[in-house]
Amino acid sequence: MTDLTSPAPLHEPGPPPEPPPAATEAAEERPKGTASQRSLVWWRFKQHRLAMAGLIVTGFIYLVAVFAGFLAPFSSSTFNADYTYAPPQRLHIVDRSGGDWDWGLFVHGYRSVVDDETLELTFEIDESQKIDVGLFVKGDEYEIFGLIPWDRHLIGPTNPDDPMYLLGGTRTGHDLLSRMIHGTTVSMSIGLVGVAMAFVLGVTLGGVSGYVGGKTDLAIQRLVEFFMSVPSIPLWLGLAAALPPDWGSMQRYFAITTILAVIAWTDLARVVRGRFLSLRNEEFVTSARLDGSSRRRVIFRHMMPSFSSHLIASVTLSIPGMILAETSLSFLGLGLQAPVVSWGVLLQDAQNIRAMATAPWLLLPGLCVIVAVLALNFVGDGLRDAADPYKR
Amino acid sequence: MTAPILVVRNLHVRFPVKRGFFGRTVGHVRAVDGVDLTIRPGETLGLVGESGCGKTTLGRSIARIITPTSGEILYRDAAGADVDLATAPNYELRELQRQVRVVFQDPFSSLNPRMTLLQIVGEPLRNHGVATGSELEDRVAGMLQRVGLSPKYLHRYPHAFSGGERQRVNIARALILEPRLVIADEPVSALDVSVRAQILNLLRDLQDEFGLTYLFISHDLSVVESVCDRVAVMYLGRLVEVADTGDLYTRPRHPYTEALLSAVPRPDPRLRDSGRRIRLADDLPDPADPPPGCTFHTRCRYAVAGTCDVPGGAPVLAQTAHGHRAACLRTNELDLAGIEPDPV
Numbered sequence: 238m239t240d241l242t243s244p245a246p247l248h249e250p251g252p253p254p255e256p257p258p259a260a261t262e263a264a265e266e267r268p269k270g271t272a273s274q275r276s277l278v279w280w281r282f283k284q285h286r287l288a289m290a291g292l293i294v295t296g297f298i299y300l301v302a303v304f305a306g307f308l309a310p311f312s313s314s315t316f317n318a319d320y321t322y323a324p325p326q327r328l329h330i331v332d333r334s335g336g337d338w339d340w341g342l343f344v345h346g347y348r349s350v351v352d353d354e355t356l357e358l359t360f361e362i363d364e365s366q367k368i369d370v371g372l373f374v375k376g377d378e379y380e381i382f383g384l385i386p387w388d389r390h391l392i393g394p395t396n397p398d399d400p401m402y403l404l405g406g407t408r409t410g411h412d413l414l415s416r417m418i419h420g421t422t423v424s425m426s427i428g429l430v431g432v433a434m435a436f437v438l439g440v441t442l443g444g445v446s447g448y449v450g451g452k453t454d455l456a457i458q459r460l461v462e463f464f465m466s467v468p469s470i471p472l473w474l475g476l477a478a479a480l481p482p483d484w485g486s487m488q489r490y491f492a493i494t495t496i497l498a499v500i501a502w503t504d505l506a507r508v509v510r511g512r513f514l515s516l517r518n519e520e521f522v523t524s525a526r527l528d529g530s531s532r533r534r535v536i537f538r539h540m541m542p543s544f545s546s547h548l549i550a551s552v553t554l555s556i557p558g559m560i561l562a563e564t565s566l567s568f569l570g571l572g573l574q575a576p577v578v579s580w581g582v583l584l585q586d587a588q589n590i591r592a593m594a595t596a597p598w599l600l601l602p603g604l605c606v607i608v609a610v611l612a613l614n615f616v617g618d619g620l621r622d623a624a625d626p627y628k629r
Numbered sequence: 630m631t632a633p634i635l636v637v638r639n640l641h642v643r644f645p646v647k648r649g650f651f652g653r654t655v656g657h658v659r660a661v662d663g664v665d666l667t668i669r670p671g672e673t674l675g676l677v678g679e680s681g682c683g684k685t686t687l688g689r690s691i692a693r694i695i696t697p698t699s700g701e702i703l704y705r706d707a708a709g710a711d712v713d714l715a716t717a718p719n720y721e722l723r724e725l726q727r728q729v730r731v732v733f734q735d736p737f738s739s740l741n742p743r744m745t746l747l748q749i750v751g752e753p754l755r756n757h758g759v760a761t762g763s764e765l766e767d768r769v770a771g772m773l774q775r776v777g778l779s780p781k782y783l784h785r786y787p788h789a790f791s792g793g794e795r796q797r798v799n800i801a802r803a804l805i806l807e808p809r810l811v812i813a814d815e816p817v818s819a820l821d822v823s824v825r826a827q828i829l830n831l832l833r834d835l836q837d838e839f840g841l842t843y844l845f846i847s848h849d850l851s852v853v854e855s856v857c858d859r860v861a862v863m864y865l866g867r868l869v870e871v872a873d874t875g876d877l878y879t880r881p882r883h884p885y886t887e888a889l890l891s892a893v894p895r896p897d898p899r900l901r902d903s904g905r906r907i908r909l910a911d912d913l914p915d916p917a918d919p920p921p922g923c924t925f926h927t928r929c930r931y932a933v934a935g936t937c938d939v940p941g942g943a944p945v946l947a948q949t950a951h952g953h954r955a956a957c958l959r960t961n962e963l964d965l966a967g968i969e970p971d972p973v
Contacts, residue, residue, distance in 0.1 A: 272786075274743055520739035523694055524802070527731055529723055529756035542743040 278546055281623035288619020294612035302425040305418045306379030310393040310401060313419035313578050315377055316411040322596045323347055323360050323406035328370065342370040342392075344401055359595075369395040405598035408586050416578050417602055423579040425609065427494055427563045428556040434498035435559075436552055439505025446506065447513025448536065454510070461503045469500050473562065477571040486577040493572050497562050501555055508551050512544040546624035554617035557610040564606050580606050632705060634810055634842050635691065637666040640700030640715070642686050646917055658917045660686040661697070662866035665946065668810070673836065673843040675857030675874070677850060677889065681913055683866040685734075688812045688846045690715070692731045693722055704729065707809065727757060730803040734815040736795035740787040746773065747783040750802045757806065768805065775838075776801045776831060793824035797831065804835060812844045817852060829856055850893045854878055862886050865916055865924045868946055872953040879967040882955035884929045887965040895968075923958055931963055 272280075282288060301308055332339040346366025350359050374393040380386050394401045404414040446457040476496045480489060516522055517540075525539040566572030567581025568588070575582065583602040587593050593600065642661040645654040660683040668674050678684045690697040693714055702714040706728060717725060733739035740749055750769045754760045760768055770780035776797040787795055796816060803811055813832065817825045833856060836843060847853050853860055853874070860877050862870040862885060870883040881887045888907040910928045914920050921940035926932040936942075937958055944956040957963075 274786075520733045520735055521741040524731070524733060524739055525741070525752065527692065527694065527726055528753040528802070529726065530752065531756075534756070539741055539744075543741070 274542070274546070278620075278623045282619050285619035285622060287615045288622075291612040291615030291619065294608065295616055298421060298609050298612065299425060301418060302422045304381070305422045306381060307387070307389065308391050309412075309415035309418040310376065310390055310403070311412050311415040312377035312379060313411075313416055314576055315415070316407075316409050317400060318410045320347060320360065320400050320402065320406050321408055321410045322592075323400065323402045323410070324362070324596075325405040325598055326362065326402055328403060332367065334364075334367075342372070343367050344370055344394075344403070347400060368399045368401060370401060371395045404601055405596060407583075407599065408592065408596075413583070413598060413601060416583055417580070417605060420578045420580045420583055420602060421605065423490070423573065423577060424560055424563060424581070424606070427490070427497070427579070428559040428613075430491075431494045431497045431501065431559040431563075432552055432556050434495060435501040435505055435555065436548075438498065438502035440509050440548070442502070443506035443509030444513055444536070447510035448517065450514075450517075457506070458510070461506055464500060464503045467500075469562070470565070472500065473497070473566055474569070474571055477566055486574065490573060490577060493563065493566065497559055497566075501559060501562075504555060505548075505551060508547065509544075512547065513540065516540045516543055546620070550617055550620035550624050553613060553620055557613045557617075560606065560610060560613075631670055632709075633667045634670040634705050635666075635668040635844075636701070636703040637664055637687075637691070638701040638703065640664045640666075640687070640690065640702065641698045642683070642690055642695060643698045656917045659866045659919065660916060661690065662916075662919070664700075664863075664866075664868055666861060666868065666871075668842060668844060670809075670842050671836075671840060672858040673845050673856055675853035675860040676844060676846045676863060677848060677853055677860060678863035679848060679889075679913065681916070682863045683916070684846050684848075684863050685814055687863070688731070688814050688844060691844065692729055692812050693717070693726070694731070704810070723757075727753075727806045728808050729810045729812065730806060730808040732796075732799050732803045732811060732813040732816045735819050736792050736799055737819070739799055740795055742787055745784050745786055746778075746798055749787070749798060750805055753802065753806045759806070769801075772801045772805045773798075775804075775835070777827075791824075792820050793828060796820060796824075796828055800828075800831065800835070804839065804841075807839070808841070810842045810844065812846070814846045815848070816845075818847065818849060825852070832856065850889060854893075862889065865914060865919055867924065867956065869925065869957070870953075870955040871946065872955075876950075876953055877967075879969070880950075880953075881965045881967050882949045882953060882960045882963075883925075883957045884931050884963065884965065885925050886955075887967070890968050891966070893968060923956075925957075931959060933959065 282292075306312075326344040329343050329345075330340070332341065332343060344367075345362045345364050346368055347360040348363035348366075350361050351357070352359060370392060371394075372392055373389050374395055374397075375388050376390040376393045376397050378386060378388045402412050402414075404412075404417070407413055407416065442457050442460075446454045473496060476499075477493065480492050484492065522535060522539055525535050530539065563572055563579060564581035564584065567579050568584045570585060573579050573582055580602040583599075584606075587599040587603070640661055641659070641663060643657040643659055646656045646658060647653065648655045662683070664687060666674075666687075676684045676687065686695060689695045691702055691714060697715045700715060703711045704714050704725065705711050706725070712721065712725060714722075714725060714729070744752075747766060747769050750772060751760075751765045754765050754768060759765075766783065770783060773780055773782065778794060778797050778801070782790075787798065790798070796819075800816075816832065817828050820828060829852065832843070835841060843856075845853065845857055857874050860870075860872065860874050861868050862877075862883065864885050870877065870881065870886045872882070877886065878890065881890055888909050891907040907930065914924065914927055920927050920938065922938040922942045923929070923932070923944050926937035929937065932938070942958070944958045946954045946956045949955050949960055
């Protein structure tokens with residue numbers, strides 16, 4: 238027993254371990270004890286109906302954002318000044334005006350009417366005109382993913398010069414549907430890019446704060462409190478107003494995103510710090526250190542997986558805030574500027590009551606914002622609930 | 630007598646007490662306050678004491694989870710060279726931590742819920758570059774089998790296991806690096822009584838098999854009696870009595886030990902009321918401001934004013950009989966009751 242120079246070998250090979258479950262085995266059929274965290278989270282998430290609905294809607298919205306050029310009938314800059322505030326047209330599938338069933342997509346044209354009393358020019362649907370609408374029609378050129386040039390559109394008038402306003406026209410005679418689809422790209426991507434920036438800032442500062450602790454923690458937490466105590470709208474306004482007016486739209490886009498991220502990182506930093514603080518004293522972290530893991534490995538391999546799902550959930554929950562912030566800034570005229578279109582920029586048209594009275598469809602971009610924000614919130618809620626599959 | 634595997638000399642661990650906005654240090658908690666301890670190879674040394682007496686801190690300093698404030702922890706490695714664990718630099722410590730391993734108390738928080746048994750038990754092997762790939766898997770499987778778990782659990786996550794099984798995993802992780810000294814920090818106190826015996830037997834079997842030395846930290850005297858060769862009793866950061874288990878249980882030489890022993894439940898109903906039950910006052914003195922003289926005098930029923938509470942007159946751990954040391958000023962005047970060996 239005291240023969241310490243030759244300790245008994247610990248690794249006499251026992252019977253060979255059973256091979257890991259075959260990859261062909263369906264994930265659901267594997268015993269729960271071997272399911273990875275990811276599949277447990279997914280099982281939990283699937284049980285959350287609202288979150289699943291949110292996920293589908295969010296997925297759809299991002300698809301629209303990616304394929305905006307193809308889905309929109311026109312480019313975002315195409316307009317026809319003859320049709321300002323044109324009302325929405327109904328898309329017909331069958332033409333029965335000739336007495337028989339004439340299949341084919343079409344919309345009716347417009348007839349301009351001058352009001353006798355106010356002398357205001359309004360449009361009415363003229364049922365005698367028929368504008369043929371086709372699928373995969375040639376139209377304005379655009380680039381898929383900014384790379385592949387193409388000119389086909391999912392839907393559009395067969396003759397590109399004919400007016401087609403499925404969701405109505407704007408004050409300048411742009412097609413609202415096209416503008417909304419193009420706005421999706423900007424509005425949704427600003428959420429992602431901004432959250433990505435906030436994520437980097439928040440995780441780094443929060444992680445340092447929680448892992449190092451002490452004076453560093455104190456300093457970073459006071460910084461966070463400072464940023465949280467500044468009222469956000471005036472700060473956005475101030476920063477946005479300070480942007481040089483001669484900046485291009487791309488520069489402005491990133492500047493606005495950065496401004497939003499500078500404020501949004503604080504919440505994430507708090508979440509990350511809290512997690513680090515609570516995990517730092519967990520015994521499995523101590524034992525990881527005793528097992529000889531490097532500091533890096535302890536943080537990324539042992540600590541991070543324990544809250545990565547919480548991180549994903551809080552990131553998802555912060556995207557809607559980002560979208561709303563961009564929308565409000567642009568609505569106030571201090572965010573993105575034409576020619577860039579976002580939902581906020583489109584809502585600028587709906588600022589005065591008369592425009593809204595004559596053209597209520599201008600509020601539709603607001604509906605997009607609501608749907609997107611709700612869907613993302615549901616997804617975030619579902620993720621948060623599913624984030625820790627080991628707690629019941 | 631073989632040379633000791635570990636000698637702790639005058640070890641102090643102090644934690645600063647911080648107050649206020651700027652974290653000003655207003656005092657120190659003396660968690661470990663001048664401990665001398667010797668562990669001989671192959672033995673199981675029990676370390677007992679009530680909650681907050683510093684026994685876990687002592688164990689953690691030996692494993693260098695905590696860096697001690699002062700003192701020496703001399704570890705004799707396999708080659709016979711002495712290394713001071715208290716001051717060893719990080720690169721040396723990494724190697725030493727292969728030989729000194731810890732089994733933690735809580736089987737639930739000490740296993741990473743996001744890792745499979747293979748990853749958990751294989752982590753030390755991987756980090757020390759001992760084995761990789763299928764060799765690592767074979768060794769982990771073999772180790773799991775040694776601790777009584779089927780190798781088919783390799784790819785399972787800890788949440789699928791019971792407390793006893795998790796503690797087996799903990800033991801497997803501690804032993805896979807072939808350590809020489811294992812610090813078992815209350816390894817069974819979080820377990821059901823029915824599982825306790827199994828784990829204790831496992832620890833004992835593994836000790837015989839691998840020639841391990843245990844520092845067994847516990848507050849459960851019946852557990853300590855069944856597994857330990859020698860017992861050290863700790864009170865308020867200091868050792869008050871060290872003796873062979875049988876000797877300590879039958880003839881305690883310190884009033885604190887006597888009080889602890891009187892609280893051990895007797896399984897034999899006929900003996901239940903035979904012993905005197907000594908009740909200690911509930912409050913452990915503040916370790917940031919220990920009482921003068923013998924730190925136990927505030928709760929000791931044999932304390933004599935003028936002898937035990939003289940500032941600077943703290944008792945030291947002194948030999949009272951062969952292999953029996955106690956730190957009590959009146960130890961020779963007292964006749965303390967222990968536990969009679971169970972009649973067979």
